[in-house]
Amino acid sequence: MKKILQGTGQVALLYAISFLLDRLLSLLHLAIPNSMLGIAILLLLLHTKIIREEWFEIGANWLLTELLLFFIPSAVGIIDYQNVFIAMGIQVIGTIFLSTTLVMIFAGLSAQLIAKFKVRNHSC
Amino acid sequence: MLALACLILTVIIYFSAKWYYQNNPKAYLSPLLTAPLLIIAFLTLTHISYQAYYSGAKWLSNTLQPATIAFAFPLYKYRSTLKQHAGEIIVGVLFGSIIAIISSDWIAKSFSLNPQLVSSLIPHSITTPIAMDIAKNIGGIPAIAAVFVIITGLAGALIGPLIIKLLKIETEVARGILFGTSAHGAGTAKAFEFSSVTGTISSLAMIITAIISACIIPTLIIWLGL
Incomplete structure (x- = not known):
């Protein structure tokens, strides 16, 4: 029970941070994505030990474990664009699958190459 | 009600x-x-x-916004792992992001999709809140871009394990980068099924992909006339 209350409070706190950042960014007319600034600020606060991990641990874990849940309402939004998918669905899905495959190949292989290079240099 | x-x-x-x-x-x-x-x-x-x-x-x-902010905690917790692999992450993400932008533009155009759909497809590898912002800025439709981002997440979870097997991507770091760069949060959820290190690297790759893409998309569009 205590854990549920703590977690809820922590999620509410993260909501409040995100809301305040939204306000701040629109007030200053900055085009930085809210979540990027939020991550940067939290990292800075954690690094300088102004806030501690334990204060957010349960709530942050909840949000990250159920990340897919937060994508679902936008995914349902596809029903408003049925005509796009009826007319162009194969081309759109084809583009996404081909492009995603290419990204995976390039990102995965280049990262693997550097990881192996680092291991070899270490053993010399 | x-x-x-x-x-x-x-x-x-x-x-x-x-x-x-x-x-x-x-x-x-x-x-x-x-x-x-x-x-x-x-x-x-x-x-x-x-x-x-x-x-x-x-x-x-x-809630996607506070959830994205919450990624600061795994990033902080695994900071030493991340520092150790900074090279792989930066190169993999940079390479992957550029390929994502150029290939989606090129493939979409060769399928003769209209300019609005092409612009909505360009940020498909980026996490939803940021992809919607970018789509709006380059003349796409944010709501459609959100759907494309989700289809990408599904594609990534489906293709990722196959590519890992086919190309023998054995290191946890490279696997994480592969998922996070290509398929954002949905890919990261899949990466956590491999191991917690893979998932954490993936979440970092996802965030850096968003930052890098937000910076390079407008420039690439001008340079390459996308």
């Missing part, structure tokens, strides 16, 4: 779909596919409009 019911319904369907997926872990049973399909079937049967549904369900979409 209807709004609240739609919100609760979404949560119940999601947890049921998740439970079912955990007992039958097949990529095509991902809750990201099954839950929206069930909800769409429900809305069609009951003649509830998407606007009415979204007036309640938007609270879940709004």
Whole structure:
């Protein structure tokens, strides 16, 4: 029970941070994505030990474990664009699958190459 | 009242779909596919409009922002792992992001999709809140871009394990970069099924992909005349 209350409070706190950042960014007319600034600020606060991990641990874990849940309402939004998918669905899905495959190949292989290079240099 | 019911319904369907997926872990049973399909079937049967549904369900979409901010905690917790692999992450993400932008533009145009759809496809590898922003800035439709981002997440969870096997991507770091760069949060959820290090690297790759893409998309569009 205590854990549920703590977690809820922590999620509410993260909501409040995100809301305040939204306000701040629109007030200053900055085009930085809210979540990027939020991550940067939290990292800075954690690094300088102004806030501690334990204060957010349960709530942050909840949000990250159920990340897919937060994508679902936008995914349902596809029903408003049925005509796009009826007319162009194969081309759109084809583009996404081909492009995603290419990204995976390039990102995965280049990262693997550097990881192996680092291991070899270490053993010399 | 209807709004609240739609919100609760979404949560119940999601947890049921998740439970079912955990007992039958097949990529095509991902809750990201099954839950929206069930909800769409429900809305069609009951003649509830998407606007009415979204007036309640938007609270879940709004949570994506604090959830993205929450990535600061795993980043901080695994900071030494990340520092150790900074080289792989930066190179992999940079390479991957550029390929994502150029290939989606090029493939979409060769399928003769209209300019609005092409612009909505360009940020498909980026996490939803940021992809929607970018799509808007380059002349795409944010709501359509969000759907494309989700299809990308499904594609990534489906293709990722195959590519890892085919190309023999054996290091946890490279696997994480592969998922996070190509398929954002949905890919990261899949990466956590491999190991917690893979998942953490993936979440970092996802965030850096968003930052890098937000910076380079406008420039690439001008340079390459996309």
